[in-house]
Amino acid sequence: MTEKITSISKERYAVWTLLSFAFLATAVYLYCVGMTTFNIIKTQDVGREINSLRSSLSVVESDYIAKRNSIDLAYAKSLGFEEVKDVKFISARGVVLSLNNEI
Numbered sequence: 001m002t003e004k005i006t007s008i009s010k011e012r013y014a015v016w017t018l019l020s021f022a023f024l025a026t027a028v029y030l031y032c033v034g035m036t037t038f039n040i041i042k043t044q045d046v047g048r049e050i051n052s053l054r055s056s057l058s059v060v061e062s063d064y065i066a067k068r069n070s071i072d073l074a075y076a077k078s079l080g081f082e083e084v085k086d087v088k089f090i091s092a093r094g095v096v097l098s099l100n101n102e103i
Helices: 002-070 073-078
Strands: none
Touching: none
């Protein structure tokens, strides 16, 4: 009789263990499906945002090109810029770096 009770107890333990494992596996599966769905939606939202930013960048680039093409020598002179007549260049050999506090 004791052996039969022990056998039933072991069977219950095995059933509860399998049910617990099945519940845990189902919970993990549902979590993974939910996260996959969330990531797909997030990816679609990011794609829409990228398309929107590309569109606005295209507008900014076209404005930049239009403004760049409108600048010429006459426009620069009207703003007060003048052409440099005596052009001077500096060479890298002429620059001296001193670590002392000398000028």
